[in-house]
Amino acid sequence: MKIYNYSDTGISIYTHVTSSEFVNLPTDIAYNVITHNGNTFIPNSTPRNCEVHIMQNGSDYVYKVIDYGLPNIFTSLSVLILVMGFTFFIKLIQKLKQT
Numbered sequence: 001m002k003i004y005n006y007s008d009t010g011i012s013i014y015t016h017v018t019s020s021e022f023v024n025l026p027t028d029i030a031y032n033v034i035t036h037n038g039n040t041f042i043p044n045s046t047p048r049n050c051e052v053h054i055m056q057n058g059s060d061y062v063y064k065v066i067d068y069g070l071p072n073i074f075t076s077l078s079v080l081i082l083v084m085g086f087t088f089f090i091k092l093i094q095k096l097k098q099t
């Protein structure tokens with residue numbers, strides 16, 4: 001998980017405060033140990049391969065979670081297998097007609 005902190009307040013990870021603008025965390029870290037401004041800002045349902053952007057809007061903070069989930073390749077793979085099967089079936093019929 002990548003955290004981009006564009007605010008003046010640091011991020012607390014396991015009670016260690018970092019004021020860095022970019023933090024790259026391992027995927028096995030628990031979300032409840034990451035706090036910003038005293039609040040746990042990442043929901044537990046957030047996927048592990050995401051980016052979190054923290055921006056300051058006046059006196060409030062805006063947390064934006066960008067998910068980079070895996071693309072759905074099932075439909076493309078299904079169409080590819082269907083076309084290959086149809087081509088194989090046509091060639092098989094052509095060979096049977098020749099004999």
